[in-house]
Amino acid sequence: xxxxxxxxxxxVMRDMVVACLRPYPGLGFTHASxxxxxxxxxxxxxxxxxxxxxxxxxxxxxxxxxxxxxxxxLRQLPIIIVTTRGDEASRARALSAGADxxxxxxxxxxxxxxxxxxxxxxxxx
Amino acid sequence: MTASVDLADFLPAYLAEVEELLxxxxxxxxxxEASARRGAAHPKSVRELFRALHTIKGLSAMVDVxxxxxxxxxxxxSLRQADQAGGRLPESSVEPLLEGLRAVEQRIRQLAAGKPAxxxxxxxxxxxxxxxxxxxxxxxxxxxxxxxxxxxxxASRLGPAEREQLSLGATGGKRAxxxxxxxxxxxxxxxxxxxxxxxxxxxxxxxxKVIPVAGPTPGGGSLxxxxxLLTDATDTVLLDAAGGEPASVVSLSRPAPPAAPASAPSxxxxxxxxxxxxxxARRAGGTLRVxxxxxxxxxxxxxxxxxxxxxxxxxxxxxTAAGAPTRELRAILQENGRQLRDMRAAVLRLRxxxxxxxxxxxxxxxxxxxxxxxxxxxxxxxxxxxxxxxAVADRxxxxxxxxxxxxxxxxxESPEERRAADKxxxxxxxxxxxxxxxxxxxxxxxxxxxxxxxxxxxxxAGVAQVPSTGDALLELLCRPGFSTREEVTSTSGRGMGMDxxxxxxxxxxxxxxxxxxxxxxxxxxxxxxxxxxxxxxAIVFECAGLRYAVAVGSVEELFEVEPGRVVRPAxxxxxxxxxxxxxxxxxxxxxxxxxxxADDGAPPRGLLVRQRGELxxxxxxxxxxxxxxxxxxxxxxxxxxxxVAGATDLGDGRPTLVLDLAALGAARRSGAGGRxxxxx
Numbered sequence: 046x047x048x049x050x051x052x053x054x055x056x057v058m059r060d061m062v063v064a065c066l067r068p069y070p071g072l073g074f075t076h077a078s079x080x081x082x083x084x085x086x087x088x089x090x091x092x093x094x095x096x097x098x099x100x101x102x103x104x105x106x107x108x109x110x111x112x113x114x115x116x117x118x119l120r121q122l123p124i125i126i127v128t129t130r131g132d133e134a135s136r137a138r139a140l141s142a143g144a145d146x147x148x149x150x151x152x153x154x155x156x157x158x159x160x161x162x163x164x165x166x167x168x169x170x
Numbered sequence: 171m172t173a174s175v176d177l178a179d180f181l182p183a184y185l186a187e188v189e190e191l192l193x194x195x196x197x198x199x200x201x202x203e204a205s206a207r208r209g210a211a212h213p214k215s216v217r218e219l220f221r222a223l224h225t226i227k228g229l230s231a232m233v234d235v236x237x238x239x240x241x242x243x244x245x246x247x248s249l250r251q252a253d254q255a256g257g258r259l260p261e262s263s264v265e266p267l268l269e270g271l272r273a274v275e276q277r278i279r280q281l282a283a284g285k286p287a288x289x290x291x292x293x294x295x296x297x298x299x300x301x302x303x304x305x306x307x308x309x310x311x312x313x314x315x316x317x318x319x320x321x322x323x324x325a326s327r328l329g330p331a332e333r334e335q336l337s338l339g340a341t342g343g344k345r346a347x348x349x350x351x352x353x354x355x356x357x358x359x360x361x362x363x364x365x366x367x368x369x370x371x372x373x374x375x376x377x378x379k380v381i382p383v384a385g386p387t388p389g390g391g392s393l394x395x396x397x398x399l400l401t402d403a404t405d406t407v408l409l410d411a412a413g414g415e416p417a418s419v420v421s422l423s424r425p426a427p428p429a430a431p432a433s434a435p436s437x438x439x440x441x442x443x444x445x446x447x448x449x450x451a452r453r454a455g456g457t458l459r460v461x462x463x464x465x466x467x468x469x470x471x472x473x474x475x476x477x478x479x480x481x482x483x484x485x486x487x488x489x490t491a492a493g494a495p496t497r498e499l500r501a502i503l504q505e506n507g508r509q510l511r512d513m514r515a516a517v518l519r520l521r522x523x524x525x526x527x528x529x530x531x532x533x534x535x536x537x538x539x540x541x542x543x544x545x546x547x548x549x550x551x552x553x554x555x556x557x558x559x560x561a562v563a564d565r566x567x568x569x570x571x572x573x574x575x576x577x578x579x580x581x582x583e584s585p586e587e588r589r590a591a592d593k594x595x596x597x598x599x600x601x602x603x604x605x606x607x608x609x610x611x612x613x614x615x616x617x618x619x620x621x622x623x624x625x626x627x628x629x630x631a632g633v634a635q636v637p638s639t640g641d642a643l644l645e646l647l648c649r650p651g652f653s654t655r656e657e658v659t660s661t662s663g664r665g666m667g668m669d670x671x672x673x674x675x676x677x678x679x680x681x682x683x684x685x686x687x688x689x690x691x692x693x694x695x696x697x698x699x700x701x702x703x704x705x706x707x708a709i710v711f712e713c714a715g716l717r718y719a720v721a722v723g724s725v726e727e728l729f730e731v732e733p734g735r736v737v738r739p740a741x742x743x744x745x746x747x748x749x750x751x752x753x754x755x756x757x758x759x760x761x762x763x764x765x766x767x768a769d770d771g772a773p774p775r776g777l778l779v780r781q782r783g784e785l786x787x788x789x790x791x792x793x794x795x796x797x798x799x800x801x802x803x804x805x806x807x808x809x810x811x812x813x814v815a816g817a818t819d820l821g822d823g824r825p826t827l828v829l830d831l832a833a834l835g836a837a838r839r840s841g842a843g844g845r846x847x848x849x850x
Contacts, residue, residue, distance in 0.1 A: 053388070054221075054225065055187060055225050055228070055229060056183075056187065056189045057180055057183045057184050057226065057229055057230060058225075059233070060183065061175075061180055061232055061431065062175060064175040064179075064180075065175055065178075066575075067175070068175075077848040079365070081364045081365070081368065081380055082363070082364060082365055084364075084365060084393065084504075085353045085358075085364045085393070085395075086380045088353065088391070088392060088393040089353065089355050089358060100225075102219060103380055104223070104380070104381075104382070105367075108175065108382075112382055112384065114386060116384055116392075117535050128228075129224055129227055129228035131230065139319065150228040150231050150232055151177075151232045151234065152232075153176045154177065
């Protein structure tokens, strides 16, 4: 069963992301409320998709992306950034650090679901 | 495969989270203001404030509340400038930012009431936009310390403010250390995670930054968290907080430790300041927000179980009396009782809120009063981790707000008056709280102001005798007609609206209120309230043919009234006295107080109660036993009567009044008008 790690310091936002992705059949979900917690979970368990906020306590999403891409084991992990920071500089930084998709809040449930679907299916292929 | 989720369904959860974020924002804005007054920066609070607004903005966008998105956006923009100025905010910025928070709060209330959020208030965006950042932190770039030179791989991942913090902290007498925590599956299974370690370590000093470092670890893992902190704690204590070995501690001011593994990714110069700064552990971590209505629902279900158990108990007793073999049934009933008690404790724990959280807005209140009165005031909160049932907390808060407001408005002198009285120009209001055994909590609201002028109060109240004790003085202050007159309070020092405070503490919560005051030195109010008012152990008794219940905790003693030991001394206006604990205690026939009998004959049983410090006995006909009850407050003001705490169902479907004997006695003893007065 594909497992998604949803990282955001807002619980309501994590719940929203999970609700948006739930129509994808057979997905499992793990929550993390900070970048550090996300890195810890990533080092201990395998995941198939990372949905990540940028602005969080401890360390931000960009640092998490950089950490992930610095690990051989995690180099192929698909990453979707979901952020309130819609500026071009943030988008460029996230993508150059190694994120696969960059979505600005508010996003629609359909939009994030189809991005997740595409990434999971690319990974499977 | 299309998503059928409607994000509007998240509105209730959104409202709850935004309220929490607003609390955090208020707290940090006040901290920033306090620093600004001293001319200092407060980068951490500026960042927290920014983050709260940023999250509010994102969430509001998701549920499509455009006015809040706009307000949060403007506030966020001005805070970003403050952050870039090293966490400095001029004092003049605080008011527009508070206005912004109030505007968000107002719209949250509108949404909660099912109304649409009002548009952005006129001029607010302009006021926020025109805020100027204060001067940048002096010499932060120059302060890049030699301290961390040896830890180059780590030092490169610190922002200038963090380097400065480590450097200044170390020169300020604290040790700068690196504590390495190595996570692992076995450790996670024991609850030892970066979140728990972070929280423990944050309590031991200033946690400046946590840096994840990839590479082989002593335990065979591939990840180390380097926690950089300033602390006075010993290495042993720090290691303990990180779960012991393979954790390790290195002092950053000592000669170089081995360099961090080269595989650590570098983020030098890439991250924006707002994303790379350290944070306090968030209190919400590892907790679950639940709507109050769901907790109430759980309590309702529990109440139904408690009532049903009483019926079951009665049915088993009837069967036993009829000679049926009920041994096993009684054993099951006993076990069921134990399980129900455990369940009750669990549900009550769910409903507990921290007193500290309840009081989060008090600093804001005092700030407003400071501005409106021109007085210098320091608010001290010493409430620890004490918790109260949500229902008690909700009722108590207005009383505490009232007392603190009174303290600042009326009790504290102006800085000039204080100087003239040889006091520090800054007044002090202190709110302390601690839980007592047996389900009660004590709260004190103390000031170092002028104290209550007992003679002035007596004069105003038209009482010839000046009260000689604090509680006697409180009686006068709590007279409703007395306290509504402003000019009285300015002479009395602490009178305003005290009837409201007493109504909440004594009548609604069944607690106690006391006053201790010293002229010229200040006053202390003691509020003693029960931890919970919804589920309680009660003594059930019969009086004039009806059943009543009282909380076990409110009764000091049950006793048999021996008619030979009841006396009616001359001059006691017919009040009987009974000897208890070596003293003559008034014995009040409850049936008469309840207007159900005119007979003055001594009833066979007595309940000894403490009423405003004095012992009083209430005579009743028969004790029926002790049981757990669910208290249903009488909300309708037409049926709310002093001395009646609420009603309950003892399991037979008949409503039973739950009495508050202390309040009942006090109301009746205050004379013919007592009832009307207290019920108003």
